[in-house]
Amino acid sequence: MTQPPDSSTLHALLADLPAEIVTTDRDRVLGFVRDESRFTAHDSPLAVVTPRSTAEVAQVLRAAHRHGIGVVTRGAGSGLSGGANAVAGCVVLSTHRLDRILEIDTAERVLVTQPGVVTSDVRAAAAAEGLFYPPDPGSVAFSTIGGNVATNAGGMCCVKYGVTGDYVLGLEAVLADGRILRTGRRTAKGVAGYDLTRLLVGSEGTLAVITEVTLRLVPAPRAPRTVLATFPGLLQAGDAIATIASGAVVPSVFELLDRVTLRAIEEMEPSGFDDEIGAVLILQSDSASAAEDSDHLAQLCSAAGAVDVAVSEDAQEAHLLLQARRLALPALQARGDWLLDDVCVPRNRIVELLRRIEEVASAEQVTIGVFGHAGDGNMHPTVVFDEADETGAAAATRAFDRITGAALELGGTVTGEHGIGRLKAAWLGRELGDVARDVHRALKHAWDPTGVLNPGVMGLAPRPVRD
Ligand SMILES: Cc1cc2nc3c(=O)[nH]c(=O)nc-3n(C[C@H](O)[C@H](O)[C@H](O)COP(=O)(O)OP(=O)(O)OC[C@H]3O[C@@H](n4cnc5c(N)ncnc54)[C@H](O)[C@@H]3O)c2cc1C
Numbered sequence: 001m002t003q004p005p006d007s008s009t010l011h012a013l014l015a016d017l018p019a020e021i022v023t024t025d026r027d028r029v030l031g032f033v034r035d036e037s038r039f040t041a042h043d044s045p046l047a048v049v050t051p052r053s054t055a056e057v058a059q060v061l062r063a064a065h066r067h068g069i070g071v072v073t074r075g076a077g078s079g080l081s082g083g084a085n086a087v088a089g090c091v092v093l094s095t096h097r098l099d100r101i102l103e104i105d106t107a108e109r110v111l112v113t114q115p116g117v118v119t120s121d122v123r124a125a126a127a128a129e130g131l132f133y134p135p136d137p138g139s140v141a142f143s144t145i146g147g148n149v150a151t152n153a154g155g156m157c158c159v160k161y162g163v164t165g166d167y168v169l170g171l172e173a174v175l176a177d178g179r180i181l182r183t184g185r186r187t188a189k190g191v192a193g194y195d196l197t198r199l200l201v202g203s204e205g206t207l208a209v210i211t212e213v214t215l216r217l218v219p220a221p222r223a224p225r226t227v228l229a230t231f232p233g234l235l236q237a238g239d240a241i242a243t244i245a246s247g248a249v250v251p252s253v254f255e256l257l258d259r260v261t262l263r264a265i266e267e268m269e270p271s272g273f274d275d276e277i278g279a280v281l282i283l284q285s286d287s288a289s290a291a292e293d294s295d296h297l298a299q300l301c302s303a304a305g306a307v308d309v310a311v312s313e314d315a316q317e318a319h320l321l322l323q324a325r326r327l328a329l330p331a332l333q334a335r336g337d338w339l340l341d342d343v344c345v346p347r348n349r350i351v352e353l354l355r356r357i358e359e360v361a362s363a364e365q366v367t368i369g370v371f372g373h374a375g376d377g378n379m380h381p382t383v384v385f386d387e388a389d390e391t392g393a394a395a396a397t398r399a400f401d402r403i404t405g406a407a408l409e410l411g412g413t414v415t416g417e418h419g420i421g422r423l424k425a426a427w428l429g430r431e432l433g434d435v436a437r438d439v440h441r442a443l444k445h446a447w448d449p450t451g452v453l454n455p456g457v458m459g460l461a462p463r464p465v466r467d
Pocket of ligand 1: 142209
């Protein structure tokens with residue numbers, strides 16, 4: 001385990017690194033102490049380091065390893081689980097200067113990038129070549145590709161196109177002791193050795209620092225047709241979700257917004273959702289048969305009890321709708337204190353999950369906004385409350401725990417895309433069970449024997465080192 005180092009350790013660290021990549025100025029360091037999560041611990045780092053190359057990342061890790069200093073890797077800090085939160089006396093390694101797209105090979109449909117590149121820039125670079133990088137987290141405009149890989153981020157396209165990990169062919173990463181590792185391939189197929197790429201995807205900075213990402217691109221999709229269906233309540237929308245999810249037509253976007261979330265969006269940026277609407281589904285089809293598919297999806301929504309269903313191929317309208325969907329979290333955040341969940345259940349249990357969320361809201365007397373990736377069963381029930389009111393805050397925490405527990409009972413997972421981080425460290429063991437937890441600890445020990453990488457994240461302490 002790492003300990004908060006004293007000032008002599010800081011001097012030793014500074015002596016090992018180029019001055020231009022180290023910041024100890026308290027005001028500047030403050031901007032790097034936590035991510036976007038709430039109710040997750042964070043503390044004061046010793047310094048922030050901003051390496052400009054893989055060699056400098058290796059230099060930082062060698063120095064941190066030598067002096068027993070924790071290293072918290074940080075992309076944009078948009079994480080929602082406390083994964084990039086600083087611990088006392090650590091070094092925060094920010095990837096924001098590793099910000100170059102290195103190569104686009106249009107023939108092989110491969111893009112190679114440094115980790116600090118913003119996700120939307122990766123997508124734009126692919127689009128400029130007539131290609132498509134599908135993963136589009138709600139934070140696409142500011143999260144980094146390295147953070148996306150380290151959390152295996154999802155997004156709106158994932159219902160059809162899969163998550164970040166489905167596009168990662170290979171990685172370069174720096175190990176805890178400073179050695180540089182290359183994993184994976186850039187060929188269409190490849191099965192040599194253990195799949196270390198998959199292991200690093202979603203490892204939340206606990207196993208290595210990712211310094212280069214080789215991504216698979218796909219041909220650009222057709223212009224989508226969009227369906228907007230409004231429902232009197234969440235449960236009717238849930239019925240539509242269950243029917244569509246088990247049907248033959250796979251939408252390319254399949255998102256849910258409930259009444260509380262719609263009200264919050266309207267307050268932040270009026271989008272035309274009137275007060276009577278209980279829930280909205282936004283669906284898209286970008287297939288060759290988008291016209292037929294979207295009509296079919298519209299019919300299924302009507303049959304499940306939608307009061308209004310509109311189909312459009314207007315690109316501007318679709319863009320505005322998706323923008324409104326992206327406002328869901330910021331709009332709920334603007335309402336007060338909030339606790340955001342990220343549970344994911346099998347799609348045939350979504351209606352049950354929505355019912356359980358309504359029961360929790362009523363039993364705990366709390367407001368819960370529900371939105372999320374309906375087509376994946378990945379919901380973001382968000383408890384909105386006033387932290388100053390102790391009773392309300394306790395009820396919010398209970399509600400959060402009850403919803404997370406309900407997801408496990410329904411055969412789901414405690415996190416569909418935001419990661420375990422610090423927020424859900426206590427839940428990981430419950431989901432994994434003893435054997436899988438042991439394997440996790442053994443892997444952590446093999447990659448990071450002294451536990452310098454992202455201490456505390458996933459609740460993974462490495463096994464003690466034996467001489
Ligand atoms: C408004 C909003 C909407 C969001 N919508 C979505 C969504 O739809 N889907 C989704 O999945 N997430 C979403 N998120 C969460 C967040 O944006 C993602 O988790 C994203 O992948 C984090 O990227 P980042 O660059 O901000 O990483 P950070 O928050 O900086 O770090 C996240 C984790 O990755 C590790 N890490 C970062 N870079 C590296 C690296 N180079 N090497 C090793 N480890 C590293 C960190 O240590 C940390 O554990 C949303 C967040 C916000 C604020």
